[in-house]
Amino acid sequence: MKFIKLTVFLLIVTACHNNKPVQKTIKEDVIYLSNDSLEGRQTGSKGELKAAKYIAQRFEDLGLQPKGTNGFFQEFSFKPKTNPHQKVNYTVKNGDSTITGTNVVGFIDNQAENTVIIGAHYDHLGYGAEGSLYRGETKQIHNGADDNASGVGVLLNLAQKLKDSNKSNNYLFITFSGEEMGLLGSNYYAKNPTVSNDKANYMINMDMVGRLKADSTLAVYGVGTSPIFKQTLKAHNNKFKLVQNESGVGPSDHTSFYNVDVPVLHFFTGQHEDYHKPSDDFDKLNYNGMRTISNYIFDVITDLNDNGKLPFRKTKNESEETPRFKVGLGVIPDYLFDGKGMRIDGISEDKPAQKAGLEKGDIVVKLGDSSVTDMMSYMKVLSTFNKGDKTKVVVDRNGEKVEKEIQF
Missing domain, CATH: 3.40.630.10 (Zn peptidases)
Structure with missing residues (x-):
């Protein structure tokens, strides 16, 4: 009788265990x-x-x-x-x-x-x-x-x-x-x-x-x-x-x-x-x-x-307001950055940004004659350039303004 009770108990425990979600x-x-x-x-x-x-x-x-x-x-x-x-x-x-x-x-x-x-x-x-x-x-x-x-x-x-x-x-x-x-x-x-x-x-x-x-x-x-x-x-x-x-x-x-x-x-x-x-x-x-x-x-x-x-x-x-552009810097923007400018989160190989000496962490604050205050302003000014154009880019690098020349 004890054996039967023990068996029933183990079956109940096993059944309860089997009903638990697998962690x-x-x-x-x-x-x-x-x-x-x-x-x-x-x-x-x-x-x-x-x-x-x-x-x-x-x-x-x-x-x-x-x-x-x-x-x-x-x-x-x-x-x-x-x-x-x-x-x-x-x-x-x-x-x-x-x-x-x-x-x-x-x-x-x-x-x-x-x-x-x-x-x-x-x-x-x-x-x-x-x-x-x-x-x-x-x-x-x-x-x-x-x-x-x-x-x-x-x-x-x-x-x-x-x-x-x-x-x-x-x-x-x-x-x-x-x-x-x-x-x-x-x-x-x-x-x-x-x-x-x-x-x-x-x-x-x-x-x-x-x-x-x-x-x-x-x-x-x-x-x-x-x-x-x-x-x-x-x-x-x-x-x-x-x-x-x-x-x-x-x-x-x-x-x-x-x-x-x-x-x-x-x-x-x-x-x-x-x-x-x-x-x-x-x-x-x-x-x-x-x-x-x-x-x-x-x-x-x-x-x-x-x-x-x-x-x-x-x-x-x-997305309907996003301007279309024919060129790019070759960077990964930091879409979560909420400061002034466009912060670079990554640099693509053999692209304009890398060739110009831009670095991860740089904050683009000016492109050509236009100020860059956020992602939308960056995209708007970028849309004005064509392949082959040259211009200046100003970045904030650890609190210092650094100017580079970019060719698209």
């Missing part, structure tokens, strides 16, 4: 997703599908319900655009040029009226697809640890936190394919939702959240898409230097949801010299920073838990 750290998820074996997760590749299966298994282990069109998966087929201005044709016949991407969709059903969407793209550039900034002669894997294994890692961490909390909303977790090719996966989902867009409360997007800097600057875009966002972000911020942007339109997947009238927030820790290069590897990420970002987003979600359905508000499309 993994953000770092463990990032290391897997940015491993060479996934070959850069290019849309439609075997490596991307392997990543999709890993994410689906993580969703299942965390106790999420499948909410794709085929279990956790939502496939979409398309032909790559030959003209950047043409619309993507998702309805195509099978053929050599057809690519199939796979969104991975998991659901926490709290029997609530509305659903919060939490997203991050998991595709990247494979061995150096269009968009790569690598200029080496040998083909190399672009692992995309920050872009965007970091966002997926934080998404999975949030799924773990939200599994048994904040029950006033349902939660839909989507990892998107095709982002690097033009927000294709999120665009497809927004037009073919598995949970009605009318029931979408708001959408949180995380794209490149792995490089929080020493000054803890965190960019949050879309803060104008619902009136409550600014005060909520402020109320829970005691860690970050927030750089906020009102627009719901930007170069990441939140745009697809803003376009169907869903309030959006997009979190971003900034570009860097490894952006879209093979050197974007897991060992360069700030994992403490990612955990802090995850906790912050969780606090924001918790605050919004009992606010019902958030009102949506249209914002100015700042």
Whole structure:
């Protein structure tokens, strides 16, 4: 009898243990997703599908319900655009040029009226697809640890936190394919939702959240898409230097949801010299920073838990005001810099800035005869130059004004 009781007890303990979500750290998820074996997760590749299966298994282990069109998966087929201005044709016949991407969709059903969407793209550039900034002669894997294994890692961490909390909303977790090719996966989902867009409360997007800097600057875009966002972000911020942007339109997947009238927030820790290069590897990420970002987003979600359905508000499309230019300095701007001028966060090889002797950390304050006060003024003056033009550039270098000659 004692043996039977012990056996029953062990079965109960085992069953309880099996019902617990499988715990993994953000770092463990990032290391897997940015491993060479996934070959850069290019849309439609075997490596991307392997990543999709890993994410689906993580969703299942965390106790999420499948909410794709085929279990956790939502496939979409398309032909790559030959003209950047043409619309993507998702309805195509099978053929050599057809690519199939796979969104991975998991659901926490709290029997609530509305659903919060939490997203991050998991595709990247494979061995150096269009968009790569690598200029080496040998083909190399672009692992995309920050872009965007970091966002997926934080998404999975949030799924773990939200599994048994904040029950006033349902939660839909989507990892998107095709982002690097033009927000294709999120665009497809927004037009073919598995949970009605009318029931979408708001959408949180995380794209490149792995490089929080020493000054803890965190960019949050879309803060104008619902009136409550600014005060909520402020109320829970005691860690970050927030750089906020009102627009719901930007170069990441939140745009697809803003376009169907869903309030959006997009979190971003900034570009860097490894952006879209093979050197974007897991060992360069700030994992403490990612955990802090995850906790912050969780606090924001918790605050919004009992606010019902958030009102949506249209914002100015700042991308429409961005000037077009025919030349560039060959620098990576620091988009999170909020001082006077345009701070350089990276220098490209064999480009005008490097040839002129500009350095990472320089702040461009004058280009030609025009003062540079921020990113927009920098782009406006840059748009006035043509290939072959020569001009002067003045930078603030550690408090000293340095003048160089630039040839575009």
